Amino acid sequence: MSVTQKLAKNCAEMTWDDLPFAVVHQTKRCIIDWLGVGLAARGHKTSQILRSHLRKMGGNPQASILGSNDLVSVEQAALLNGTMSHVHDFDDTHLDTVIHPSSPIIPAIAAMSQWREVDGKQSILAVAAGMEAALRIGIAVCPAHYDRGWHITGTAGVFGAAVGSSIIDGLPAEQITAAIGTAATQSSGLREFFGTMCKPYLPGHAASNGVRAALLAGGGFTSSEQALEGRRGWAAVLSPKSELERIGHKWGEAFEILRVAFKPYPSGVVTHPIIDAVLQARERADEVESIHLEVHPLVLELTGKEEPRTGLEGKFSIYHCAAAALLRGQVGIDEFTDEAVSDPDVIRLRERVTAEVCDELAPEEAIAHVQCRDTSRTIHIRHARGSVNNPLTDEELEDKFVNLVTPQKGEKTAKRLLEIGWSLEEHDFSRLLTAAAEEV
């Protein structure tokens, strides 16, 4: 049996009873966090352009647009909701692979669940299995695949969407194999587009392609049985190195979803220890003469933009992140608008921030040297808030959710959604998505 077939078989055979409590709980954390960050992107220009495009294309009313009573086709709901989930760069992260797993995977399963009217348990199982598939495929090619320039959230995420959608439809293993293959030939996405609308588009594209892969496979579409490991298969072509045996390693015992981290700030995870450090400094902005940062090598590569021009680019600038944290004492969505990035006070502070790479630091670690006129302080963050060793508690996750959803839909809706989300196994996705459209 090939690696691809074995993965398909593992996914097809996974049942609700195989999921430990911790996995079910973490899956619900992912779903809740996904819903919050997605809803917060309703008014964003990226979402509006895409939504207007979908309106032009038309489609059967099958699944909800997040936060709306409008129904579009399952493919379109996956596309738009997947894009919305990543617009603010506030969605969850599997730190070992840098995959943001919920954005490409959950929108596919949410749309399919609503259309097929499956219960909450089936949906949670589909998310858990889809996550395992995507994250393990990512692990098998990391870091070489990402280093080559692939935006792994899309390239690996499409497999999670395909597997999860297949599970909603109860496809047998051989059809899941075909779905994985049909996902592989659609797998795409480049890091070049970080800081543009093409970045959040990608998880939406992956979610939508995953839905289609599963539906075509269910309809009898054929594909390679060696999609992942073939001589010209996904791993060989998209990664200079791979260890495909890691995909099946301890399947059913170890769950990668437990290593998914949630973001306290809406920017790349590597900026988080820096923001933590500056927020801890608690100096008055006008007294600070300079901030010198020591950071992990990836930080400057990923988020080294010195002169961000837009809110989106601000997320890829540790200079902006540090300046905004110092000036405003918080780093939320409002700190990454175009206005916030071009605020002269922020720009003045930004110019006082310098950074150097320190090979000994972990990605979740940073050191900030804050120099004032007469004093100086050094703050060393070992484990950024939200990282696997310092995870957000359920309560912090709820606070983040309520803060994101209240401006959109009111606090009552936010709390109602939390209730449904935490007990999703007794409800279903339709109920969650319908409640998310209400404004109370």
Place this chain on the structure above:
Amino acid sequence: MSVTQKLAKNCAEMTWDDLPFAVVHQTKRCIIDWLGVGLAARGHKTSQILRSHLRKMGGNPQASILGSNDLVSVEQAALLNGTMSHVHDFDDTHLDTVIHPSSPIIPAIAAMSQWREVDGKQSILAVAAGMEAALRIGIAVCPAHYDRGWHITGTAGVFGAAVGSSIIDGLPAEQITAAIGTAATQSSGLREFFGTMCKPYLPGHAASNGVRAALLAGGGFTSSEQALEGRRGWAAVLSPKSELERIGHKWGEAFEILRVAFKPYPSGVVTHPIIDAVLQARERADEVESIHLEVHPLVLELTGKEEPRTGLEGKFSIYHCAAAALLRGQVGIDEFTDEAVSDPDVIRLRERVTAEVCDELAPEEAIAHVQCRDTSRTIHIRHARGSVNNPLTDEELEDKFVNLVTPQKGEKTAKRLLEIGWSLEEHDFSRLLTAAAEEV
């Protein structure tokens, strides 16, 4: 100005008057040939599964499904028609890059043209510019990109669809730049899937993604301005080597579309000199004891399947191609059905075919040693029929078209379509697509 911006500018500034007569004529050859091979795939299982999927998804009635009065959205028409065009592996080929350019590009432009009601000149211009963009991008990364395992018809084709669709909408250069970027992050497709339904799916996927890239860019979507040449841009990530200056080389003077070749047989171009040779042998099948082939190195790599099980796999088996040519005296769509491939007489002959690689031969060249009981013949084909040095004449192209379309729509429709196609600059795509739905 970046490579990507320069390409966008070149495409935006191209006008009808810039097109030499030969380019206009060749563009019409591409359109006619595309229409014929696409129509011939109406009843194929691949087309049916995809069409049934689109029916489930629904969409606004904007553009025709080939050969039908059914209208679907422009994205969907591009997807389905793009897939149909490649189902029989009978579509055109740019031999220098092995791109099949019409399948990912023309369906996008046909659908957009019909929806936006532009005239035939605008559509021909869009096809010509889209072809130049895709083929030149392909040239810039060939052969390294293809050798790595990429199915270049999809990976490069998406740019042609995006550029062509942009031209239909008259987008300015900066929006074409964004369309090229949005195409780049969707660029996908692996050679691993040759011989499965995922192969013809890919040009459809590229066509559809290209349409969407143009429509999103026209709506204000943002992307990188270095999509092609950026450090993590398309060329750097998808190809071990590239010469991006070739994209703009002699733009407006040399036209790559003039190097597009049309297939006399519905299988990979590298099988064509072999089929030519066996057809020329004109031996009685039952007298042949063995056929030994000398072929270009790519032949066995691409089409070396010794025991094809399906019609699709038969296209990737020179053993089947040679056997079918010998037994049936012709190689058309009927020689690549599942039945033809499992015909015991064909299998018996197939087992008498051997092949060896000869480094000195060109891809369009082959030598066949045909051994009968008492006699032996050696046939050396230097330029396969349909190759650039031995192109199909307009008359041969018409014959191919009529042979493909008559079983679908009757000879009168076939001839009517040829009339419209050859004078497309005085008509428009709607007229061609509407006439293709009629059965006379």
